[in-house]
Amino acid sequence: MADLSLRPAARGAVALGLAVTGLLAGTAWVGEWPVAHARPVTIGVYQELPFGVARSHPSVTDGGRSSRDGRSTARLPVREPSVRYRVEVGARHVTAPIALTNNTLLAVAADHAGYVLLDGALTPDGASLRGASGVSLSPEGFVVAETDGLAFLDSRLQVRARVPVAGLSDAAPLVFADGTAVVSAGASLLRVDAAGTRRFTVPVASRAHSPVARTPSGRIVTATTTELLLLDQDGRVERREPLGDHPVAGPAVGLDGSIWVMTAGGLAAFDADGAPRVRVPSPTSGPLTHGGLAIATDGSVRAAVLGFGVLALNASAAPLWSFALPQARFVVVDAAGGSLVATHDGLLVALDADGQERWRVRLDGTPHAAPCWAWTAPSTWPRGRLVGGAALAGHGGMKIEALDYELPEELIAQHPTAARDAARLLVPSLAGTAMHRSIRDLPALLTPGLIVWNDARVIPARLRGERPSGGKAELLLLEPDADAAAGAGAAETWLALGRANKPLQVGHQLMLGGALHAEVLARLGEGQLRVRLNPLAHESVMAAVEAVGELPLPPYIARAPESTDTERYQTVFARTPGAVAAPTAGLHFTAELRSALEQAGHEFAYVTLHVGPGTFRPVKSHTLDEHVMHRERYDVPEATAAALRRAREQGRPVLAVGTTVVRTLEAAALEATADQVVRAGAGETALFIRGAYPFRVVDSLVTNFHLPRSTLLALVMAFAGEDALRAAYAEAIRARYRFFSYGDAMLLHRARP
Numbered sequence: 001m002a003d004l005s006l007r008p009a010a011r012g013a014v015a016l017g018l019a020v021t022g023l024l025a026g027t028a029w030v031g032e033w034p035v036a037h038a039r040p041v042t043i044g045v046y047q048e049l050p051f052g053v054a055r056s057h058p059s060v061t062d063g064g065r066s067s068r069d070g071r072s073t074a075r076l077p078v079r080e081p082s083v084r085y086r087v088e089v090g091a092r093h094v095t096a097p098i099a100l101t102n103n104t105l106l107a108v109a110a111d112h113a114g115y116v117l118l119d120g121a122l123t124p125d126g127a128s129l130r131g132a133s134g135v136s137l138s139p140e141g142f143v144v145a146e147t148d149g150l151a152f153l154d155s156r157l158q159v160r161a162r163v164p165v166a167g168l169s170d171a172a173p174l175v176f177a178d179g180t181a182v183v184s185a186g187a188s189l190l191r192v193d194a195a196g197t198r199r200f201t202v203p204v205a206s207r208a209h210s211p212v213a214r215t216p217s218g219r220i221v222t223a224t225t226t227e228l229l230l231l232d233q234d235g236r237v238e239r240r241e242p243l244g245d246h247p248v249a250g251p252a253v254g255l256d257g258s259i260w261v262m263t264a265g266g267l268a269a270f271d272a273d274g275a276p277r278v279r280v281p282s283p284t285s286g287p288l289t290h291g292g293l294a295i296a297t298d299g300s301v302r303a304a305v306l307g308f309g310v311l312a313l314n315a316s317a318a319p320l321w322s323f324a325l326p327q328a329r330f331v332v333v334d335a336a337g338g339s340l341v342a343t344h345d346g347l348l349v350a351l352d353a354d355g356q357e358r359w360r361v362r363l364d365g366t367p368h369a370a371p372c373w374a375w376t377a378p379s380t381w382p383r384g385r386l387v388g389g390a391a392l393a394g395h396g397g398m399k400i401e402a403l404d405y406e407l408p409e410e411l412i413a414q415h416p417t418a419a420r421d422a423a424r425l426l427v428p429s430l431a432g433t434a435m436h437r438s439i440r441d442l443p444a445l446l447t448p449g450l451i452v453w454n455d456a457r458v459i460p461a462r463l464r465g466e467r468p469s470g471g472k473a474e475l476l477l478l479e480p481d482a483d484a485a486a487g488a489g490a491a492e493t494w495l496a497l498g499r500a501n502k503p504l505q506v507g508h509q510l511m512l513g514g515a516l517h518a519e520v521l522a523r524l525g526e527g528q529l530r531v532r533l534n535p536l537a538h539e540s541v542m543a544a545v546e547a548v549g550e551l552p553l554p555p556y557i558a559r560a561p562e563s564t565d566t567e568r569y570q571t572v573f574a575r576t577p578g579a580v581a582a583p584t585a586g587l588h589f590t591a592e593l594r595s596a597l598e599q600a601g602h603e604f605a606y607v608t609l610h611v612g613p614g615t616f617r618p619v620k621s622h623t624l625d626e627h628v629m630h631r632e633r634y635d636v637p638e639a640t641a642a643a644l645r646r647a648r649e650q651g652r653p654v655l656a657v658g659t660t661v662v663r664t665l666e667a668a669a670l671e672a673t674a675d676q677v678v679r680a681g682a683g684e685t686a687l688f689i690r691g692a693y694p695f696r697v698v699d700s701l702v703t704n705f706h707l708p709r710s711t712l713l714a715l716v717m718a719f720a721g722e723d724a725l726r727a728a729y730a731e732a733i734r735a736r737y738r739f740f741s742y743g744d745a746m747l748l749h750r751a752r753p
Contacts, residue, residue: 138152138179138181140152140154140160140179140194143173143181145168145169145173146162146168147168148164148165148166148168149163149164149165149166149168150162150165150168150181150183150192152179152194160194161194161195161196163192163194163196164196165183165185165190165192166185167185167186168183168184169183169184169185171183171211171212172211173212174211174213174214174220176191176214176233177623179193179194180192180193180199181193182212182220183212184212184222187204188201188202188203188204189201189202189204189222189229189231189235191233199234199235200234200235201235202231202235204222204224211250211251213251213253214253215230215253215257215259215272216253216255216256216257216272216627216628216629216686216688217257217272217629218232218233218628219231219233220232220235221253221274222251223243223247223250223251225246225247226243227241227242227243228240228242228243228251228259228268228270228274230273230274238274239273241270241274241275241276243261243263243268244263244279245263245264245265245287246263246264247261247262247263248262248263248288248289248291249261249290249291249292249293249303249304250262250293252293252294252295252301253295254295254299254315255295255297255299255687255688256272256315256670256685256686256687256688257271257272257686258270258271258277258295258299258315259271259272260293260295260301261293262288262291262293262303262305264282264288264289265279265281265282265288266281266282266283266288267279267280267303267313267317268280269301269317277317278317282305283305283311283322284307284308286307288305288307290329290344291303291304291305291329292328293331294331294332294333294339295333296333296694297692297693297694298337298694298696299314299315299670299671300312300314300315300320300333300337300670301313301314301317302331302332302333303331304325304328304329304330304331305328306327306328306344307326308324308325309322309323309324309326310323310328310331310339310341310351310355312339314670314671314672314673314674315670316671316672316673318674319674320355320674321354321355321674323341323351323357325341325343325349327344327345327347328341328343328344329341329342329343329344330342337352337353337694338350338351338352338353338358339351348360400619400620400621400623400624400627400709403619403708403709403710403714403717404709405708405729405733407708407733407739408733411733411736411737411738411739411743412556412738412739412740412743413738413739413741413742413743414557414558414559414742415564416568416569416587416742417738417742419590420439420568420572420587420588420589420590421439421440421588421589421590421592421593422438422440423438423439423588423738423743423744424437424439424737424738424744425437425438425439425441425442425445425702426731426732426737426744426745426746426747427445427746428720428724428727428731428746428748429724434727434728434731437747439593439745440593442593442597442702442747443593443599444600446597446600446602446653446655447653448600448601448602448652449603449647449652449654449655449699450603450604450605450643450644450646450647450652450655451597451602451603451604451605452604452605452606452607452644452654452655452661452665453571453583453586453589453604453605453606453607453657453658453661454571454586454606454607454608454609454657454658454661454664455571455573455574455575455576455606455607455608456576456578456579456583456609456610456611457570457574457575457576457577457578457579458551458552458570458574458577458579458580458581458582459542459545459546459549459577459578460545460546460548460549460550460552461477461478461545461551461552461580462474462475462476462549462550462551462552463475463476463477463512463513463516463518463545463548463549463550464512464513464550465510465511465513465516465518466510467500467508467510467511468509468511471501471502472501473498473499473500473501473504473510474498474499474500475496475499475510475512475529476496476497476498476499476552476580477494477545477549477580478496478528478580478612479494479495479578479610479612479633480492480494480495481493481494481530490534490535490538490539490540490541491533491534491541492532492533492541493521493530493531493533494530494531494533494541495524495528495529495530495531496528496530497527497528497529498520498527499527504520504523504529505520505523506520506521506523507519507520508520512533512548513548513549514536514548515536515537515538515544515547515548516534516535516536516541516544516545517533517534518531518532518533518534519531519532542577551565551566552580552581553569553741554740554741556740556741557740557741557742568587568742569582569587569741570582570587571583571587571589572589572590572591572594573586573589573606574586576608576610576635578608578610579610579611579612580610580611580612581611581612582611582741583609583657583658583660583661584658584704584740584741584742585657585702585703585704585745586657586658587741587742588702588745589657602655603643603646603647605637605639605640605643605644606637606640607634607635607636607637607640607661607664607665608634608635608664609632609633609634609635609660609661609663609664610632610633611632611660612630612631612632618707618708618709618710619709619710619711624688624690624691624714627688627711629686629688629711630686631684631685631686632660632663632685633683633684634664634667634668634682634683634684634685635681635682635683636664636678636679636680637680638680640680641676641677641678641679641680644665644677644678644697645676647677648677653699654697654698654699654700655698655699655700655701655702656698656701656702657702658702658703658704659701659703659706659712659716661698662689662701662715662719663685663687663689663715664685665678665697665698666687666689666693666695666696666697666698667683667685668680668683669696670687671683677696677697678697688711688714689714689715689718690711690714690715690718691714691718695718695719695750698719698750699749699750700747700748700749700750701716701719701720701746701747701748701749701750702745702746702747703746703748704739704741704743704744704746705729705732705737705743705744705745705746707740716748719748719750719751720748720750720751721751724748724751725748728746728748732744732746
């Protein structure tokens, strides 16, 4: 029996308000500002307050609701929550509360000695801290920014170690998976461990007390009073980009690596490399002074603007909705797109994904920290992980071992089935059972809807040749180099993987198949090269490649390409050349099956995503959030965008044929405006779908079985649910299904929250 070690994520508590920066790549949180109180602050534990993460939740208030822009005349009344118990704490700071998933709100405060947390068993537990401000979760417990340095706490809030740091900012530390913390101190940025060892110290001029964030690729991001800074994990500055105005909130980092900063003049968005993308002017008549930023898992942005309210934008900065709340100060977004807003005058307001108010309660005091999410089991709280900007139930921080499984080698398909549509089809259910069917049964299994295919065509990208000395060499073409200047004549510059009996160096010349001359222009790391290709007897590089190249079969197909692969490693609807790997779920479909699906009432649409070799690369990082996702080119035709819009209007389901279609549609949905399902046009995406990703477009999926430790396995796990996927793979192995590119398939339906 196969053991799929896809361990279920801990679920139970959603922690809010420790002025926390996420352990994981994601949104950085706004720091906490101290405030003096002349009286003790009452801290209560409130129960039965439905949180606005699901639209099916009833509201705790009766009467009116707010409009999309927050200007409703029938405002929801403020309701006193029921109180389970109260404890008075003499406090200088008050944070937002902690919300448990059983609809219990647990408040947290910091007194003059440090943080006091009250657990569900009514047992006070705390540590004596020195003017605590920013707090972050760590693998061992917490890292706390004190007045004179960092305190490293265990999960029971006992101090394990203290590290003196002069001039420490009050923003929460950025904590890495190895337990080291990155903080700003005076005019420096430093990374330090619990033993006091400094990994780096980087002088930073005009340092602003903004949080330190981390991108999915591992870059460290922070903002000074004048510029955005991107550094590598060793503290080397990779990019400086002017902000134009003093930063007010952020930087906040999305799952796709996009970076947002709120400045005095408005919002500024940057891409994952720090290049300016778009600016949104201030929604108020004057400069912005205080606020908060959060990015949802779909890339949309929530901005809490003091003096205005909450502004929601999509990933392209087009407005989605606004909510009038002049005292808005902090905001976070949950996995379903709901927002929780803390106001300067002591309100906690929950909004749904459309900006409709769900409930509001009054806090006992003014909140001085951004509400923040942490998921963990109640019995082990606070052993949780934070996800910037959205509750991902701890999936993003999952250790990569959770994507391991044991597969007998003989189940790796080495040849296609005799007929395309003869492949077996596993149809798992959420109950853990499964039907064993055939691809030919799809017309009877599907509700009529829209079926979307990837029309990418695999090019014969493997080129064998030799050096002038006679030594063997080989190139695997990846894609034309978009940044290169046009070559002379028919010459083109490409990115490629290279292999030879001796490492290929800049300036090396290759003769490929007697049809192409290649020169190595640059080594780009991870085996990639930039090469100039010049056809010798053909009119173009692609004509020469078609003449002498080989189909690049995946490495787990342990044989040389055969004549049948020329047809069978292409889909019947392949028409856009450029891929170096086939969209393999589409290999099962025939013209006859398409006709049967059409007769059953289905409509069809196409996208293009050129599959790159990164699709098959195993994840080598310790956790999924540390993995650097590869980029792939895609295109969504206008006709497909229109078909998706019709399907949504008609309530018809969308079936994606393959994970490449899922990735394309979900990436294009991030760029959509409020009246679109996806944005039509060409683009690139580094979207890494995993965990509790909120799928916007796709309802069902036909997909092959995927490699262990792969991003594709993480995607289908997010789509179908961990337990269902684990059971499906175990059943497939028990029933001797064929795996990978030439293997059998599954029909999956999206897991609903």
